[in-house]
Amino acid sequence: MTVTIPRRALLAAGALLPLPAFAQGAWPNRPVRVVVPFAPGGTTDIVARILAQQLQERLGQPFVIENRPGAGATTAATQMLANPPDGYALYISNSASHGISPALFRNVRYDANTDFSHIALAATTSTAVLVNPRYEAQTIQDLIRLGRSRPEGLNFAISGHGTSTHLCGMRFGMVAGIKMNPVPYRGSGPALLDTIAGNVGLIVDGLPSCIGYIRDGSLKAIAVADATRNHNLPEIPTLIEAGLPGVTSYSWFGVSGPKGMPPALVERINAEIRAILALPVIRQRYATLTADAPDLTPAQYAAFIEEELRVWGEVVRASGATAD
Template sequence: MTGRLTRRAIAAGTLIAGASLLTAPRPLRAQGFPSGPIRLVVPFAPGGSTDLTARLVADGLGQRLGVPVVVENRPGAGATTGSQTVADAAPDGQTLVMSNIASHAISPALYGNLRYDPVRSFTHIAMVITNPSVWVVNPRSEIANLADLVRAAKAKPGGLDMASSGAGSSNHLLLVRFSELAGIEHTHIPFRGAGPAMTAVIAGQVPMMSDSLPSAAAHIRQGSVRAIAISSAQRHPAFPDVPTFREQGFDLSSTSWFALSGPAGMPAPVVERLHRETMAVIASPESRQRFAELGGTPGDMTPAQFTTFVAEEVARWAPVVRASGATPAS
């Protein structure tokens, strides 16, 4: 009898202990993360570098977190529309944004009525990729280099039409700065993403565009567009035949970046896990090969380093925007 009671007591104690373990606080599950599908907002239309990078990250994160990571394209106003959506979201890690140089460095100086602060309104999680810009023209175009571009712009009243993924992008600012250095006029044609802009160049609707290398890479290799200049300091190993701006007499260089951010106030354990899993995704051989094909360089920053970097980018680009005189319509 005593033995049976002892065994029952042990069994009861085990059940109570198990229940205690189930209800005890857990560093991540206490916040219920991830509680379901994660929404990754891309503040540009599909088909551009931001979108391509986001989908690569989403696939890898989904596998590692065990929940779908759904890419949602919300373009508009120099990448600020989608970014504002995330700044307003609950800080639980279930809504993230593919932050970038346009939404978090250039547009804050370009748009005077933003409701978000690029540093304080977000939790900056992980730098994903950096890459140069490349200028492309329709392959049937007579423009083969920057000298040809300058001549074509000077020959056209009002200047040449020049496209970009949207007002406030680094590609937009590169167009403005080049026009100043070359002494030419241009008409900026902002699209709601690099994909639609590239389609217009391929169709011959606009003569050229300034694009981030990852979104242009496949089109250059396929011959659907011709690259005439790249903004890296040296020629890019993935495209050694494309000359730099400096080689062609223009002291210009520019690098874009794409990263993972969320609303301000996210719990530290959630940030730490998202950073760790994102770093694992971009460190995988498959991702590194894909980045190399696209002409991008994987990022390597802690959340604290990335937050400092964003603050430095805001400070660096604000005087550039003011000095250029660029506006959303320029």
């Protein structure tokens, strides 16, 4: 069974709207917490800090990042449910907590569709397969040959169980006929540093968090999991080109809040985020990071998450992956 990971059909569906009025009191009139379910240094954290800085400048209140890694982003997502739906606690929803983990973990204590107010999609990013420059496989073909020669499998670093990079690595192994052994970290930052140090020779990661290491030679990208070559790394082949049909993957990051946020407040925050994503300085920053800036309404983002849950559920079942 070939399952393509995952969809981009809704990403171009929105159109930038004027800022709506929010008549239910001045928001924000005190600091806003932005909960990031991974450690500093990874793509989720990078996107969150870009948004937080811009929101702080636009709205005149601190937007304070809180990193709370653990359990495929489900720990922070579960904790978010205890917050009042007043816009002062926001969560960076993502392809782990709101796509993969609900299928990968048996005891997730939230409904990714109904227990949140989904506000805006903030970024989509590509996935790369990278190696330490001293690793014994320096091309994707070398890696496939190496994996097939080792029945014990290949260890590969990931930013945590339940991430799209975890599932991409497992899907790669399934199609290539290789046993893949995920080595989970509490975020991309620690995983990348351990790969650079040579403690793990292979990593699957999102491009924004590793592009700097690729450019300075600390890591070598040997494949991307896009349907076509990434325009920022045109010399790097895709996994499909390496003879692995159906192995594509991307990650996404958005903003959600607790269930029950006033619709006008959701629309207000959505419009602020979409205005930020349209700024030339942010588009240039995203281009540097190899990220894309989507443009969805709250309803479109909620529909996007619903579809991601369906697609990733199929991928998890097909891969046989588990985190318990």
